[in-house]
Amino acid sequence: MDIRTLTLGARRPLLLSHCQPDGDAVGSILGLGHALRAAGQCPISALPEPVPESLAFLPGATDIRSSLVGLPDGVDLIFVLDCGRLDRLKQLYDEHQGLFARLPVINIDHHLGNPSFGTANLVDTSWAAVAEELYFLITDLGLPLIAPAASCLLAGIITDTQSFRTPNTTSRTLQAAAGLVEAGAPLAEVTSALHRTASPSSLRLWGLALSTLQSRDGLLWASVSQSMLVTCSATSVEADGLIDLLCMVRDTAGVLLFREEGNGTVRVSLRSLDDRLNVAEIAARFGGGGHARAAGCHVNAGLLEAQAQVLGYTMRALRGAPV
Ligand SMILES: [Mn+2]
Structure with missing residues (x-):
């Protein structure tokens, strides 16, 4: 089955990303999660390690689980986002391989060497951030791009591109960022929250x-x-x-x-x-x-x-x- 059918047909999708989570990891699972929730689904987000303090401002960050033990019934789809290898999910994969064997897995990533481990794969190293990929996916699927989703995805793009400075930042990246600001992401607030984090x-x-x-x-x-x-x-x-x-x-x-x-x-x-x-x-x-x-x-x-x-x-x- 393709990504469209799997995504739109899900009721309780699980959204996962990698250990030592960065802005793209956290922003991607939260951003897609907000859009799916606005479309009537009940997404669950989890990361193998805690959200860094610098990303705690993102809407929904406190709802991210660190374990899949005691997961509610009815999970019907797994998204693995920004994760080049399944072992980077650590215990979320190691201790739940049966879940991965039983459920369809959508693998959306931009890391070199991703072995396309999903049932459906959207892996392209030309994307500057998975959050950028997700902006276009959400738009293509007609999912509601509500403001909290836009803020999370914008944070993912800003962190992975080091504020639009990496060589893989393209006009497409800027179009995604413009679309996210249009959808209600506060650029100055997000940038300030991401960069003014140092303590004495x-x-x-x-x-x-x-x-x-x-x-x-x-x-x-x-x-x-x-x-x-x-x-x-x-x-x-x-x-x-x-x-x-x-x-x-x-x-x-x-x-x-x-x-x-x-x-x-x-x-x-x-x-x-x-x-x-x-x-x-x-x-x-x-x-x-x-x-x-x-x-x-x-x-x-x-x-x-x-x-x-x-x-x-x-x-x-x-x-x-x-x-
Ligand atoms: Mn990334």
Whole structure:
């Protein structure tokens, strides 16, 4: 069956997205959920990990479940949105594989390498955000694009395009954003809520992390250690946003942020600032994933060892040497 028939025929669809949920993940499940509810359905949204504080303002964010245990009867369709692999649903998939075998699954995504795991698939890497795909899907299906839906989808587009600055931002992306503003999404309010999120302790943390800044061969990197978190009374989440600051440096091909997680692993965020570097390939080499321009992975090592491994590999990739 096709996406139209499955979507319009559902009564209680389940909307899911990936772990470490970002604006596109949260905005997509909430945005489509609002439109389906306005069409008379009873959608249920769930994420394997909590909604970040910076996205808690989105209408409906507090209704998102973190478990599928005790799900109401009658769920008849599963949407998996912005999720390149089913294992990124963590416990929502691992502990409920029977549900996935029994129900039709609609897979809507823009990640490179999505294996089209759905019963129906709308996977296209040319979309800047899944929220952008959903704007056109909702419009095509004639679902009511009510203002809360529009706000959530706009948040998804703004976050995934870094405010319309990524190279995959097209006239189509801007058309979707214009349509969402037309439908009642308050652009200035959404932008402000997304970007003005830093606390004083997070800026103190960024200051310490910036003091570790190094650059070589077109790469720029910095680190956040556990002791910095203690010094600043900050949590690891407060390092979010620092990588965007690092990306302001000119004449740089790639930017990396290493975060010591406290469980023997280092979380690495990677950004590519020009076409020479595909950070999705680098993250995949270390068991992570993402997009050509923004990706992430975890390395089982201390800070210095993780830096040596990932920087060494990235420098070889940037030189075009065999890696
Ligand atoms: Mn996305």
